[in-house]
Amino acid sequence: MNDWQHLLIDIGIVLLLTFGIWQFRARQGARRGNLTGALALAAAIGVALWREPVQAVALVVAVVVAGGLVGWAVAFRVDMVQIPAMVAFQHGCGGVAAALVSYVELARSPEALPMIGRVSGLLGLLIGAATFSASMVAAAKLAGRLKGTPLVLRYHNAVLGGLALLSLGAAAAVGAAAGLPVHLFLVSLGVLAVAVGVVFAVRIGGADMPVLISFLNATAGFAAALVGVVIENRLLIACGATVAASGSILTMVMCRAMNRRLLNVFTGLKASTEAPEREAGGGEPAAVPAPEVARLAPEDPYGYAADVMKEARRVVIIPGYGMALAHAQFEVVGLADRLTRAGADVRFAVHPVAGRMPGHMHVLLAEADVDPDTLYEMSQVNDQLQETDVAVVVGACDVVNPAAVTTTGTPISGMPILLAHEARRVIVFNLDDRPGYSGVENPLYDDPKTLLLLGDAKETVAEVRRRLG
Amino acid sequence: MTDLLLMLGFFAFSFGVGYLIISRIPQMLHTPLMSMTNAISAVTLLGALLLFATPTTALEKALGGIALAGAAFNMVGGFAITDRMVRLFRRRGAAPPGEPEESRR
Numbered sequence: 001m002n003d004w005q006h007l008l009i010d011i012g013i014v015l016l017l018t019f020g021i022w023q024f025r026a027r028q029g030a031r032r033g034n035l036t037g038a039l040a041l042a043a044a045i046g047v048a049l050w051r052e053p054v055q056a057v058a059l060v061v062a063v064v065v066a067g068g069l070v071g072w073a074v075a076f077r078v079d080m081v082q083i084p085a086m087v088a089f090q091h092g093c094g095g096v097a098a099a100l101v102s103y104v105e106l107a108r109s110p111e112a113l114p115m116i117g118r119v120s121g122l123l124g125l126l127i128g129a130a131t132f133s134a135s136m137v138a139a140a141k142l143a144g145r146l147k148g149t150p151l152v153l154r155y156h157n158a159v160l161g162g163l164a165l166l167s168l169g170a171a172a173a174v175g176a177a178a179g180l181p182v183h184l185f186l187v188s189l190g191v192l193a194v195a196v197g198v199v200f201a202v203r204i205g206g207a208d209m210p211v212l213i214s215f216l217n218a219t220a221g222f223a224a225a226l227v228g229v230v231i232e233n234r235l236l237i238a239c240g241a242t243v244a245a246s247g248s249i250l251t252m253v254m255c256r257a258m259n260r261r262l263l264n265v266f267t268g269l270k271a272s273t274e275a276p277e278r279e280a281g282g283g284e285p286a287a288v289p290a291p292e293v294a295r296l297a298p299e300d301p302y303g304y305a306a307d308v309m310k311e312a313r314r315v316v317i318i319p320g321y322g323m324a325l326a327h328a329q330f331e332v333v334g335l336a337d338r339l340t341r342a343g344a345d346v347r348f349a350v351h352p353v354a355g356r357m358p359g360h361m362h363v364l365l366a367e368a369d370v371d372p373d374t375l376y377e378m379s380q381v382n383d384q385l386q387e388t389d390v391a392v393v394v395g396a397c398d399v400v401n402p403a404a405v406t407t408t409g410t411p412i413s414g415m416p417i418l419l420a421h422e423a424r425r426v427i428v429f430n431l432d433d434r435p436g437y438s439g440v441e442n443p444l445y446d447d448p449k450t451l452l453l454l455g456d457a458k459e460t461v462a463e464v465r466r467r468l469g
Numbered sequence: 470m471t472d473l474l475l476m477l478g479f480f481a482f483s484f485g486v487g488y489l490i491i492s493r494i495p496q497m498l499h500t501p502l503m504s505m506t507n508a509i510s511a512v513t514l515l516g517a518l519l520l521f522a523t524p525t526t527a528l529e530k531a532l533g534g535i536a537l538a539g540a541a542f543n544m545v546g547g548f549a550i551t552d553r554m555v556r557l558f559r560r561r562g563a564a565p566p567g568e569p570e571e572s573r574r
Binding site: 014018025027031033038045070083097239240242350357358363 | 473476479480483484485486488490491493494495497498499500501502504505506507508510511512513514515516518520521524525529530532533534535536537538539540542543544545546547548551553554555556557558559
């Protein structure tokens with residue numbers, strides 16, 4: 001086999017992988033796409049083993065089989081609500097693998113590596129280790145093992161910046177001076193990078209988690225590509241680059257959906273519009289004037305809700321993360337089916353940042369056997385809400401907060417929202433009427449056309465379903 | 470030098486093509502997409518395998534072993550969980566709702 005033939009094989013595998021991802025453009029092809037991707041990676045592993053057979057065969061096989069079996073078992077047990085935590089944890093596993101491979105390659109023969117390989121190895125170690133620790137923090141937050149709210153240290157940005165500079169400096173020292181105790185340097189480098197990851201991730205929480213998890217997807221891919229440069233493996237580079245592209249796109253989609261800059265999410269700034277408005281207003285931001293209207297409080301709110309829904313011809317259901325927390329997706333889809341059977345046009349409108357990772361809400365609804373053709377994106381639904389009889393909000397707050405479009409200077413001002421307040425009636429199934437993650441009061445709750453059904457959404461939705469009969 | 474250019478070319482091509490394709494993927498599939506690309510990033514397994522292509526010290530065996538296990542967990546788990554999710558999206562549409570689970574697949 002000559003070089004050209006090897007190159008052709010590699011290109012073939014990359015094209016197969018790309019073809020797999022391409023099939024994700026429609027839901028019907030997604031399963032085949034995933035299997036195609038798995039096939040491409042299997043081919044990549046097969047080719048790698050054929051080119052450079054491993055020596056400690058027993059050890060390698062045992063470890064790979066063990067890791068794979070655990071991954072398989074966990075994948076089939078995990079609850080769909082916990083998918084974000086699971087994905088974050090897996091990002092961490094990918095990160096640690098990238099960091100360790102870089103470490104061994106660097107420690108083994110620093111002189112044998114070309115300059116570009118050495119630099120890539122150091123970056124791979126840093127990014128891999130930071131991805132590992134940041135992902136573990138994210139996974140712990142998402143799984144409820146750590147408090148989900150942002151933890152802000154004193155001088156947080158200074159600490160983060162200092163640690164990052166220190167690790168880059170240490171990396172430069174390792175790169176420049178061969179002959180120093182290499183293990184000592186590499187270990188301290190890894191420890192520094194782990195600290196950077198932790199400090200970086202603890203201050204991000206709540207509704208910002210989708211940004212963090214998408215960003216870690218990108219860094220895990222980038223770390224893999226860097227390892228590819230170290231070992232001069234084109235397939236690794238190509239796969240890593242594809243993942244980095246995907247993670248970057250999702251990060252941007254998430255930021256755009258919240259009208260926030262990536263840097264603001266990572267440095268803890270709430271919104272770019274906040275600072276000037278504060279000066280002009282001279283005091284607290286975000287005091288949304290609440291209309292002086294008594295809230296809608298019918299004698300029998302559940303019966304009232306059922307009556308409103310019975311008469312509705314067009315219904316838009318807006319789920320949020322609260323629905324996932326209450327495990328109410330099955331009740332909600334049941335409600336939608338009931339209204340559809342009665343002849344109503346029922347659509348689900350999902351905000352891009354509802355949930356804890358991009359597309360999380362769609363998976364939960366699909367698990368509850370929703371009709372996928374009734375799932376709409378924000379832009380497809382917003383211009384129809386004026387002709388909608390009832391907007392049903394389940395466990396969502398900030399993404400339907402009209403303050404985002406009516407007031408300036410709040411943390412959510414300018415954020416694209418679902419225009420639930422334009423519907424003729426609004427029924428809200430939320431746990432409480434406190435503000436969402438942004439901390440901005442929601443004037444929708446005080447609108448006279450809004451009915452608030454507070455409490456556990458699983459029970460409140462079920463009660464309305466019973467009244468519908 | 471050609472090697473470096475070739476590596477850069479692979480990176481640029483994959484990033485660019487990936488970018489073009491992935492921009493068109495509907496929001497509905499963003500979670501399975503991230504889960505699948507997550508599995509792809511476990512391609513670091515190739516790097517870990519290569520470590521074992523030459524004689525290894527005990528330390529290298531230990532570190533390489535952890536890398537192999539982590540990458541294998543990530544790869545197999547990632548593809549398996551993605552499969553579980555995308556199957557959910559295929560359920561309806563094939564047959565009218567209300568039929569038993571098995572016949573709908």
